[in-house]
Amino acid sequence: AELPKAGLVEAGTLTYGVAATFAPFEFQRDGKLTGFDIDFIDAIARKLSAKTAPMNMEFKGLIPALQGGRLDIINSAMYMNPQRAEQVDFVPYMKIGNVVVVQAGNPAKITGRDESLCGKTVAVTLGGIQESQARADDKACRDKKLSPVQVKTYPTAQDSWLTLRQGRADAIFDSTPGAAKVLEEVPNTFQVVGSEFEANTSIGIATRKGDAALQAALKAAIAEVVADGTYATLLTKWKLPASVTLF
Amino acid sequence: MSFQLVLDYLVSPAFFHGALITLLLTVTALVFGIVAGLVIALLQEARFAPLRGLALVYVWLFRGTPVLFQIIFIYNVLPGFGIRLSAFLSAVIALSLNEGAYMAEILRSGLRAVTRGQRTAALALGLTRGGVMRHIVLPQAMRIVLPPIGNQMIGMLKTSALVSVVAVEELLLVANQTASANFRYFEALSAAGIYYLALSTIFMAGQAWLERTLDPKRSRARKQRRTGLKALIPTVDIR
Amino acid sequence: MSFQLVLDYLVSPAFFHGALITLLLTVTALVFGIVAGLVIALLQEARFAPLRGLALVYVWLFRGTPVLFQIIFIYNVLPGFGIRLSAFLSAVIALSLNEGAYMAEILRSGLRAVTRGQRTAALALGLTRGGVMRHIVLPQAMRIVLPPIGNQMIGMLKTSALVSVVAVEELLLVANQTASANFRYFEALSAAGIYYLALSTIFMAGQAWLERTLDPKRSRARKQRRTGLKALIPTVDIR
Amino acid sequence: MTRDKPLIEAVGVEKRFGGYTALKGCSMAVAPGETVVLIGPSGSGKSTFLRCINLLEPPDSGSILFKGKEVGRDFASAVRLRREIGMVFQNFELFQHLDAAENIMLAPMKVLGLSRHDAHDIALGLLAKVRIRDKADSYPDELSGGQQQRVAIARALAMKPAVMLYDEPTSALDPEMIREVLDVMADLSAEGMTSVVVTHEMGFAKRAADRIVFMEAGEIVETRASADFFGGAVGARARQFLDQILH
Amino acid sequence: MTRDKPLIEAVGVEKRFGGYTALKGCSMAVAPGETVVLIGPSGSGKSTFLRCINLLEPPDSGSILFKGKEVGRDFASAVRLRREIGMVFQNFELFQHLDAAENIMLAPMKVLGLSRHDAHDIALGLLAKVRIRDKADSYPDELSGGQQQRVAIARALAMKPAVMLYDEPTSALDPEMIREVLDVMADLSAEGMTSVVVTHEMGFAKRAADRIVFMEAGEIVETRASADFFGGAVGARARQFLDQILH
Numbered sequence A: 001a002e003l004p005k006a007g008l009v010e011a012g013t014l015t016y017g018v019a020a021t022f023a024p025f026e027f028q029r030d031g032k033l034t035g036f037d038i039d040f041i042d043a044i045a046r047k048l049s050a051k052t053a054p055m056n057m058e059f060k061g062l063i064p065a066l067q068g069g070r071l072d073i074i075n076s077a078m079y080m081n082p083q084r085a086e087q088v089d090f091v092p093y094m095k096i097g098n099v100v101v102v103q104a105g106n107p108a109k110i111t112g113r114d115e116s117l118c119g120k121t122v123a124v125t126l127g128g129i130q131e132s133q134a135r136a137d138d139k140a141c142r143d144k145k146l147s148p149v150q151v152k153t154y155p156t157a158q159d160s161w162l163t164l165r166q167g168r169a170d171a172i173f174d175s176t177p178g179a180a181k182v183l184e185e186v187p188n189t190f191q192v193v194g195s196e197f198e199a200n201t202s203i204g205i206a207t208r209k210g211d212a213a214l215q216a217a218l219k220a221a222i223a224e225v226v227a228d229g230t231y232a233t234l235l236t237k238w239k240l241p242a243s244v245t246l247f
Numbered sequence B, C: 001m002s003f004q005l006v007l008d009y010l011v012s013p014a015f016f017h018g019a020l021i022t023l024l025l026t027v028t029a030l031v032f033g034i035v036a037g038l039v040i041a042l043l044q045e046a047r048f049a050p051l052r053g054l055a056l057v058y059v060w061l062f063r064g065t066p067v068l069f070q071i072i073f074i075y076n077v078l079p080g081f082g083i084r085l086s087a088f089l090s091a092v093i094a095l096s097l098n099e100g101a102y103m104a105e106i107l108r109s110g111l112r113a114v115t116r117g118q119r120t121a122a123l124a125l126g127l128t129r130g131g132v133m134r135h136i137v138l139p140q141a142m143r144i145v146l147p148p149i150g151n152q153m154i155g156m157l158k159t160s161a162l163v164s165v166v167a168v169e170e171l172l173l174v175a176n177q178t179a180s181a182n183f184r185y186f187e188a189l190s191a192a193g194i195y196y197l198a199l200s201t202i203f204m205a206g207q208a209w210l211e212r213t214l215d216p217k218r219s220r221a222r223k224q225r226r227t228g229l230k231a232l233i234p235t236v237d238i239r
Numbered sequence D, E: 001m002t003r004d005k006p007l008i009e010a011v012g013v014e015k016r017f018g019g020y021t022a023l024k025g026c027s028m029a030v031a032p033g034e035t036v037v038l039i040g041p042s043g044s045g046k047s048t049f050l051r052c053i054n055l056l057e058p059p060d061s062g063s064i065l066f067k068g069k070e071v072g073r074d075f076a077s078a079v080r081l082r083r084e085i086g087m088v089f090q091n092f093e094l095f096q097h098l099d100a101a102e103n104i105m106l107a108p109m110k111v112l113g114l115s116r117h118d119a120h121d122i123a124l125g126l127l128a129k130v131r132i133r134d135k136a137d138s139y140p141d142e143l144s145g146g147q148q149q150r151v152a153i154a155r156a157l158a159m160k161p162a163v164m165l166y167d168e169p170t171s172a173l174d175p176e177m178i179r180e181v182l183d184v185m186a187d188l189s190a191e192g193m194t195s196v197v198v199t200h201e202m203g204f205a206k207r208a209a210d211r212i213v214f215m216e217a218g219e220i221v222e223t224r225a226s227a228d229f230f231g232g233a234v235g236a237r238a239r240q241f242l243d244q245i246l247h
């Protein structure tokens, strides 16, 4: 595959935006960017004979920067949905589900993403798809004339998890890999209840609307990365289950 | 960018509610902040050294650490000591305590701008320390501290956005939530921006009005109108 | 909470670098902000009404809209008009312009605190408008505006965290990202908080020192030492 | 010179400013109804002495006695003392944010608790007495020097104090006004007012004084009945001073 | 009365403050080396007239002529005029943030461009002349009234102006100091200094004046050579005024 000649922030380089507060996809360790997405884009860039230039910023800065021509792509585990697809084009590369996590011992007696949530407080993180899911549950509870779900949106994943830990929220919705990472890093504090849901929500790399050349290049490069087994290796490296693969 | 969408956001209940929360946070934090600031500013002039030390530590601690931490601390750490406050109350307390530290500095500079001669003259008339403060020092300091207080007020409008860290649904969080659903960042931020600008404009107008009112020369015209009015009343009074 | 981890963070290059960026942003924004503020404050006293209008619009616009928007605008929207600035430069410009609006108000209040008689006396001596400003008004206003300027300075330390939205790796972004790796949120925030507190403490000490220096009475002791020194020199001079 | 028990008395008052000694142990007793005039070269400590008498400057040593009782060093005692003593400052010190009438009304309202209406009547009466009834609504910076001085006199008199301290009360006044102020003071004296007056106006001193106190370099050099002092029964230093008077 | 071409001249100067007319068309011409003394009741407009002469208050109508040329209404012309004219304010208006010496040094350094060293010499010389050489390091609020007034005189003289405007320059001074100031002014007169002096001190006026101008209610009522004025060759109003003088 080949990188487009024109229209890039810097020729020969993939300038990508990332909000590195979402382990295991993108986060920082010892001051260095790391995570699945970082390894993945580096693999793609090798196929394109391009360099990478990460721009690490807050989630809310990503879209304006892409639209303002500061970035070529956003590589930050962005969830795809139809409304978002009106603003940017996505190149999907993974599908991941979500889980309900509660405090260890399940003090609020939540059994999963079901009516046991009604009347409870659910924490979600700004920018994730989980907020719309939680709001849908709230509506479902109301429709059944049950107590509503209190949806609390926090700016970063850490804020949401902290809230659950302090008992300010009864449950949290997070991606399955994200939750797994937290449970590994902070043992004996949380537990997953119920089963994974909406397991086929895709995440993708975002490009500017109509940037067909770059879309094509990315798709081709991803196919190569999948074909040579790098994709599978990375999944293993970051402890992601095989079920997430789109390929 | 779609202007229709901006307009839709502007009139949406979510944005309106967010703006209300922002306004409420700002005004309460401001009121309590001024009270706290006045106490601290007066403590800084106390003759008892430990009191001065206390005031200094307060200003140091609350100006020195980010409000963000203060909010997180009150909301998430205090419950460990058995003090469990709602998100909104935590936010208001954190913002007020923080604002108090900044107000203290502003008021201190205002009090200093009143010359010693003016205090002395009031003391010579037999006023108490409190009376001198209330009738001479504060009225004269007021005109000088108004512009920086306006700054704080308008700054607090923006600072209050930090309380989103404890999920209080203020204006900016609403905008971010809206935008993260469909990536219409510019529209959502513009709508929020218009609300912020409108609230700031109200505050600035209030500041300008107060400044004019506190200007003795200008307030005379008003006073004379009032006196003029009074002069009319006796003609009605037929005792 | 692990104190060892806080300590590790404190000495880590990432945190140190973040603190440096924060300091750099704050100081540059402050310097340019004061310059901009002085210009605007003087324009507000101009006799030519359109200039006053301009100053008012500036203050209204830059105080009225959140810095966050100003940063995003300069970084992401201006390139559409052919003005393409680096993230850091965009951040500095946005913060400076914003700071300028707040400084203008503070300086305006300070200028107002200098009595008209002092200006008149300087004019009577044949000083030009600029000379009156430089030698009489500004030195007298300085002591009054110092505490609110200290507020702005320390506030800017925190406000500068907003530039993380354009990928400038300042202190708070570093802290958030560090916490994202291992969810040791309190440790990361505490480390950042200690840096903020240290920087604020330096600023506050600087403010206190300046206040003492600008107090004529206290600076006299210094002057007399200087004169004392001068008095010694002639004894060495043997002409 | 009266021999009544003194109403107010300063005993051995010393005052230092840093290394400079402004008062070197000054004692003076003023009987009820008496008018004492303080004269002396510029910088001799007259203003400082007046300010020590009502404790606006706390003396470094020595004491103040009112009606024979020593006044305590606490703030409350000082406030009580000052309610009995009116003072006209050398530089007037009118309240800049209040107009002429309000300057006069402040203390009667806030200290004596009079109604606004009553205080206003008093203010207008006093302004009429000093012939600036028409300047009641003017702010201090809109008044001429002499007008400000007259407001300052009215402000002090409004409290109907037992003792008045005047610091050069006629310095900004023309000969006509000086005579009127003299008349006012004579009336007050007749009503039993006790006064201490600092003045450089020897004609004024001669008419107003029961007794003359001559100060120099922080010390009281001479104390004489007015007639004796101007009659020439004085020491060499005071004589030299008097000789300089221009006619 | 000299018949030289006037050095400075006010023609038909009117000044209103809001609805109040403070000056109702005042004209006065002062010849080089002449000393004119302005007297009149408090509030008659003397200070306002002085301030109009050096354009600190812009007259509402009328004009100021310097060396026969009308002074323009622009700011630059006013600055040029003021460099030729010194002024001593009724309330001194010393710069509060500067000590006595620095108050005097400011204009020589910043307007005339003298070195700090030269300006310091001038300041100390003038302070010695007004007998407060030892107060050079004191700030205004550490000086007695008379000391402040002497610094104000020295500050104006330091610019070696062609014309001096004195607004009650001896109001805070004792008889000895008044005589010394009179001596200083006589010396300056002998060296050709032109002066306009406002004073309530008739003894002082009699000695200092070549000519007396009597003002009342914003109008110049009488202009007489000093000898004539005090000799009694005056109208009824001025006579009445003079009769009030206390000896």
Ligand SMILES: Nc1ncnc2c1ncn2[C@@H]1O[C@H](COP(=O)(O)OP(=O)(O)OP(=O)(O)O)[C@@H](O)[C@H]1O
Pocket (backbone or CB within 6 Å): D017, D018, D020, D022, D041, D042, D043, D044, D045, D046, D047, D048, D049, D090, E135, E138, E141, E142, E143, E144, E145, E146, E147, E172, E173, E174
């Ligand atoms: N706050 C102060 N700090 C230092 N010195 C001071 C202070 N106040 C007064 N002095 C000094 O004390 C001396 C006496 O001052 P004071 O004002 O009592 O004189 P005065 O007799 O009233 O003179 P005048 O007739 O000029 O008003 C002066 O030499 C003055 O410089």
Ligand SMILES: Nc1ncnc2c1ncn2[C@@H]1O[C@H](COP(=O)(O)OP(=O)(O)OP(=O)(O)O)[C@@H](O)[C@H]1O
Pocket (backbone or CB within 6 Å): D135, D138, D141, D142, D143, D144, D145, D146, D147, D172, D173, D174, E017, E018, E020, E022, E041, E042, E043, E044, E045, E046, E047, E048, E049, E090
């Ligand atoms: N800024 C002002 N606004 C309104 N009225 C003013 C203002 N300045 C002066 N006046 C009025 O103008 C008149 C003349 O004032 P001016 O100061 O010239 O008097 P003066 O002759 O110097 O009196 P004095 O001998 O008391 O100093 C006074 O009645 C005063 O109240």
Ligand SMILES: [Mg+2]
Pocket (backbone or CB within 6 Å): D046, D047, D048, D090, D167, E144, E145, E146
């Ligand atoms: Mg005095």
Ligand SMILES: [Mg+2]
Pocket (backbone or CB within 6 Å): D144, D145, D146, E046, E047, E048, E090, E167
């Ligand atoms: Mg005057």
